[in-house]
Amino acid sequence: MxxxxxxxxxxxxxxxxxxxxxxxxxxxxxxxxxxxxxxxxxxxxxxxxxxxxxxxxxxxxxxRRYSTTEKKNLLKKFFMELPKMPSHYCRSSTSKMYLEPVFQSKMDVYREYAKYSDTQKQKP
Structure with missing residues (x-):
């Protein structure tokens, strides 16, 4: 509101x-x-x-700014390739995945994304 x-x-x-x-x-x-x-x-x-x-x-x-579908697809692909692990609460019936604790901050994740986008020859 x-x-x-x-x-x-x-x-x-x-x-x-x-x-x-x-x-x-x-x-x-x-x-x-x-x-x-x-x-x-x-x-x-x-x-x-x-x-x-x-x-x-x-x-x-x-x-108000909209990103292109190419950037969105690149970001989705990047997230799919990040190391993930299942929840430790209910591993047998969970569908949620969590990032492995390899990143110290959001900035670390962004740096990895910037490297990834460079390898894909696109801007982050």
Missing amino acids: KRTYIGSLVDIVPAKRKIQNSRRSETLVYNLKKGTEKMRVCKRMFLSTLGVKEWTNVSMENR
Whole structure:
């Protein structure tokens, strides 16, 4: 509910100026409602007024971007090839698989994915 409300107040508009060698083509516009009217505000005021942190805002931004089916398929293939083991609670009747404890952090998993995508000649 909160994410939906925040998402309704953030608009994505085309960038007014294109800077050379920049991949950014869109700008985020933050609004607050006053009655039925939307008022444009800066990002800092938007976040502090709604009492949300930067990560909430970033996750809302990233949610709007869609990846290609090639990238999704590459990621699925990568996950299928990771070392897995069954749950230790009920091995005889479980269908869930868990990663073997070879990774120390999410960053380690990403590094492996980056290497894997390089071998497949695709960007991570």
